[in-house]
Amino acid sequence: MTTPRALVRGASTTGAPSVPAVPAVRLAGVTKDFGPVHAVRGIDLELQQGEIVAFLGPNGAGKTTTIDMVLGLSRPTSGTTQVLGLAPRHAIARGLVSAVMQTGGLLKDLTVRETVRYTASLFADTRPVDEVLENAGITAIADRKVAKCSGGEQQRLRFAMALLSDPALLLLDEPTTGMDVEGRRTFWSAIRADAERGRTILFATHYLEEADQYADRIVLISHGRIVADGTGAQIKALASGRTVRATLPGADTSALAAIDGVTGVEVRGDAVLVHTKDSDAVARHLLTRTSARDLEITAQGLEQAFLSLTGEDDA
Numbered sequence: 001m002t003t004p005r006a007l008v009r010g011a012s013t014t015g016a017p018s019v020p021a022v023p024a025v026r027l028a029g030v031t032k033d034f035g036p037v038h039a040v041r042g043i044d045l046e047l048q049q050g051e052i053v054a055f056l057g058p059n060g061a062g063k064t065t066t067i068d069m070v071l072g073l074s075r076p077t078s079g080t081t082q083v084l085g086l087a088p089r090h091a092i093a094r095g096l097v098s099a100v101m102q103t104g105g106l107l108k109d110l111t112v113r114e115t116v117r118y119t120a121s122l123f124a125d126t127r128p129v130d131e132v133l134e135n136a137g138i139t140a141i142a143d144r145k146v147a148k149c150s151g152g153e154q155q156r157l158r159f160a161m162a163l164l165s166d167p168a169l170l171l172l173d174e175p176t177t178g179m180d181v182e183g184r185r186t187f188w189s190a191i192r193a194d195a196e197r198g199r200t201i202l203f204a205t206h207y208l209e210e211a212d213q214y215a216d217r218i219v220l221i222s223h224g225r226i227v228a229d230g231t232g233a234q235i236k237a238l239a240s241g242r243t244v245r246a247t248l249p250g251a252d253t254s255a256l257a258a259i260d261g262v263t264g265v266e267v268r269g270d271a272v273l274v275h276t277k278d279s280d281a282v283a284r285h286l287l288t289r290t291s292a293r294d295l296e297i298t299a300q301g302l303e304q305a306f307l308s309l310t311g312e313d314d315a
Contacts, residue, residue: 022085024049024169024200025070030079031224032065039065040076041224049084049168052191052201054211057221058310063204066221067171070202071099084168091169095123098162099171105158108147112138112157115146119161126164136160137186151178156187170194172203176210188214212236212302222310232302239305242279246292248272259285275304 025047032040040062047053057063068074069081072088083091091097107115116133120126133139136159141149149157155178162170176184191201191214205211211218212232220228220235228235241263251272253265261278272292276282279297286292300308 023047023082024051024084025202026080026082027066027069028080030066030069030076030081032062032069032074033077039224040069042079043221043224043226045219045226045229047200047202049200050195050198052195052214052216053203054215054218055202055204055221056208056211056218056306061221061310062224063221065224067173067202067204071097071171095125095165096168097171098165098167098169100155100158100162100173100175102155102174102177105161106146106154109145111143111145112149112153112160113142115157116160116164120164123165127166129164132160132163135163135190137183137190152176152180152183155179156183159187159190167199169200169202172201172205174205175203176205176207184210208302208306218302220306220309227309228305235309236300236302236305239300239308241275241277241300241304243298243300243304244274244276244279244282244286244295245298246272246286246295248286248290248292251290251292256282256285275300 023046025045027043027045030040030043031038043062043066055063055067065074069076070083070088072092081088084096086094086096088097107118110118113129113133116129120129130139133142136156138153138156138160141153144153146154146157155175159175176187179187188210195201195216203215215232217230218228218232218235219226228238230238247270249270251265251267253267253272256262256265256272256274259274259276259278259281261281262274262276264275266273266275274282283295283297286295
């Protein structure tokens with residue numbers, strides 16, 4: 001695979017792309033209003049070249065509005081948006097940006113290969129069709145009609161189409177929707193290889209475990225503002241408390257909920273999960289006052305951090 005085209009200023013004497021020392025994405029004081037609705041309320045964000053960044057938030061948080069501004073589909077009410085040092089529309093015009101959306105954009109009567117070949121004809125300069133088919137893991141279905149492809153296969157086809165221009169920045173909206181476990185593993189392996197060659201990946205997903213496992217960095221947005229920005233471990237550390245899990249048939253949930261520091265109690269079959277800010281107190285109670293066994297204490301996962309930091313626990 002070639003190095004992604006991040007040529008913005010000049011060219012090297014070796015003929016290889018000259019990568020500018022600028023952020024892949026830079027948002028400074030960005031707001032977006034729709035009449036009385038403040039969709040984005042002041043975002044400052046920089047993505048460095050070669051990063052894989054998960055952009056997470058509940059519905060209505062401002063994710064799509066922000067991504068639309070990065071793609072040049074709308075302009076901020078205030079603040080500035082740059083992609084590789086350029087205005088978003090200029091970056092897109094140079095083929096530096098591609099997006100993989102969750103739905104739409106496919107002609108069902110064409111084969112997979114015909115779809116990619118047709119898309120390639122719309123660009124002045126593209127990567128070879130067979131190369132992007134291989135990178136997307138769909139060479140084996142190249143002669144299959146799009147209408148006969150599964151949802152996951154169609155999503156990988158969109159990925160192949162996005163790779164044609166060899167973009168420096170790739171935006172993904174729910175990229176693995178409809179993919180099976182093997183398909184997801186193959187997809188993320190290709191994404192990681194791309195990032196190692198300098199391509200920047202920004203993706204939105206509802207699969208929090210994918211964000212935790214594959215993103216170099218997670219950005220959480222809520223009510224139009226960034227509420228957390230860091231690695232998966234750093235984001236999880238921001239959520240206070242731990243979960244105490246034990247096997248306890250017929251657990252007295254009222255007694256457990258009354259322990260100081262307990263924020264929630266769940267029963268799953270014979271197991272009880274106690275979310276608490278004082279795991280020692282809960283463990284002592286379970287071990288000395290109940291018949292609990294197989295006790296485990298774990299830090300909060302990304303899901304709990306997401307709910308806590310975005311205020312969804314209060315919904």
